[in-house]
Amino acid sequence: MYGAASNNILKKLDPIHHQGLRIALGAFRTSPVTSLYAKAQEMSLKNRRKKLSMNYVLKLKTCPDNPAYSCVFEPPNSKLFEKSRLSPPLGLRILPLFEDSKIDLDVVDDTTVSDTPPWSQSEPQICLSLTKYKKDTTNPEVYK
Incomplete structure (x- = not known):
C-alpha cells in the first residue's frame, strides 16, 4: 500500500532503514549504504x-x-x-x-481449485522402514 505515497515521504524511511542496518551489522556511521545492503544481503526499500x-x-x-x-x-x-x-x-x-x-x-x-475436497482423498502411504538404520554406519547399498 505505501507504494502509493509520494517519493518525498518514502525517502524519509531510507535513513531509518540505513541506521537499522548499521546497528545490526555494527558498521560505522560513515559506511556506504551500498556496502550495508551487500553485507546484510538486503534490498533497498524502494x-x-x-x-x-x-x-x-x-x-x-x-x-x-x-x-x-x-x-x-x-x-x-x-x-x-x-x-x-x-x-x-x-x-x-x-x-x-x-x-x-x-x-x-x-x-x-489461472489457479484451479480441485473439485475433490482434501479430506476425501486417499492418505499417502509412506515407507519408514529405513529409519531403523543409522546413516553414518549403514552401507549406502542398503539405501539404494
Missing part, C-alpha cells in the same frame, strides 16, 4: 516495495475471481492519471515494471 508489489500482482493474476483483479488489470479512468500529480493506482504503477523486466503477464495461468 526495490523491496517493487518486488512485493510485483509478487502481489502475479498472485492476483492467477485469481480472476478476486475483487481486486479488475481494479489492477482494468483500472478505471487511466487517462486521468497521465498528467495529474495524483498517485496512480497499483495497476498503472506496476505494469511498466513488468514491461521493463520482460515478464509477460499473459502467460500466467
Whole structure:
C-alpha cells in the first residue's frame, strides 16, 4: 500500500532503514549504504516495495475471481492519471515494471481449485522402514 505515497515521504524511511542496518551489522556511521545492503544481503526499500508489489500482482493474476483483479488489470479512468500529480493506482504503477523486466503477464495461468475436497482423498502411504538404520554406519547399498 505505501507504494502509493509520494517519493518525498518514502525517502524519509531510507535513513531509518540505513541506521537499522548499521546497528545490526555494527558498521560505522560513515559506511556506504551500498556496502550495508551487500553485507546484510538486503534490498533497498524502494526495490523491496517493487518486488512485493510485483509478487502481489502475479498472485492476483492467477485469481480472476478476486475483487481486486479488475481494479489492477482494468483500472478505471487511466487517462486521468497521465498528467495529474495524483498517485496512480497499483495497476498503472506496476505494469511498466513488468514491461521493463520482460515478464509477460499473459502467460500466467489461472489457479484451479480441485473439485475433490482434501479430506476425501486417499492418505499417502509412506515407507519408514529405513529409519531403523543409522546413516553414518549403514552401507549406502542398503539405501539404494
